[in-house]
Amino acid sequence: MTSTTRSNPRTPRGVRGRPGRRTPIDTEYTGDTETASVPGTGTGDVRTLDRREGPYGEVVLRERGEHFEIIANGCFLMDTSDGRSERLLIDAALAALPPGRDRPSVLIGGLGVGFSLAHAAADPRWGRITVVEREQAVIDWHLEGPLARISGAALADPRTVILPTDLVAHMHGSSSAYDALCLDIDNGPGWTVTDDNGGLYTADGLAACMERLKPGGILAVWSAQPSATFEEALRNAGFIGVRTEEIPVARGVPDVVHLGVRPA
Secondary structure, eight states: OOOOEEOOSSOOTTOOOOTTSOEEOEEEEETTEEEEEETTTEEEEEEEEEEEEETTEEEEEEEETTEEEEEETTEEEEESSOOHHHHHHHHHHHHHSOTTOOSOOEEEEOOTTSHHHHHHHTOTTOOOEEEEOOOHHHHHHHHSSTTHHHHHHHHHSTTEEEEOSOHHHHHHHOOOOEEEEEEOSSSOTTSOSSGGGGGGGSHHHHHHHHHHEEEEEEEEEEESSOOHHHHHHHHHTTOEEEEEEEEOOSSSSOEEEEEEEOOO
8 A cells, every 4th residue: 555644634622632532643554554643642553454435434443452443534533442431321321211111222323342332232131222333344343353352242132233324314214212322423512523413413413312212211422521512402402310421531521421311
């Protein structure tokens, strides 16, 4: 491969310069090895395992030591180094459900590196587990690639269903109803991976989320930083019990999960 230099054309909001979630990345490619500079992480050799062009741009799976990284359109999305906040996304939603709800169903928006799916499938209290993922490459990396070591057991679980579609479109076009929506497709409402995702956090998008929830159901949204503006948007959309749970990080503002309840 010809050596080139890539950089993220956008200056994202909320960047804290740490690995694990979405930060801009400058990469130099030489053959199958890349020297990648991620803000705050230094420079190191990594190996590109797969690179795909899809309807939403380029996605790349890379290996750095014992960890894997997903890059989209030159932007560092996530890696396998720390899945605490992805697991909190699932646990917080389950804990917020009304008592006595038997085998609740959950929709996980975004397969990512598989931490949220694996954590949900490891809990026998969940019933149907639906995962919406629009990037076929990401699905393939889990079904037949190295990310299967994280999600393999969960994908083999009979409760699990993968829907290869866009989450925003599913929210607006589906007639299915869930007990919980656990959404992690962006760096948060203030910085989306693609512009189209912004519709999820508007009044119309939140109304669609409300429609996909059963009465008393929980909307949980991952974000790289707290957002009082999004909390207010949840309240304006009719959600009750709006609150934010935090996961401290090594430096910078904490990762958070925004929660809201559909009135019974």
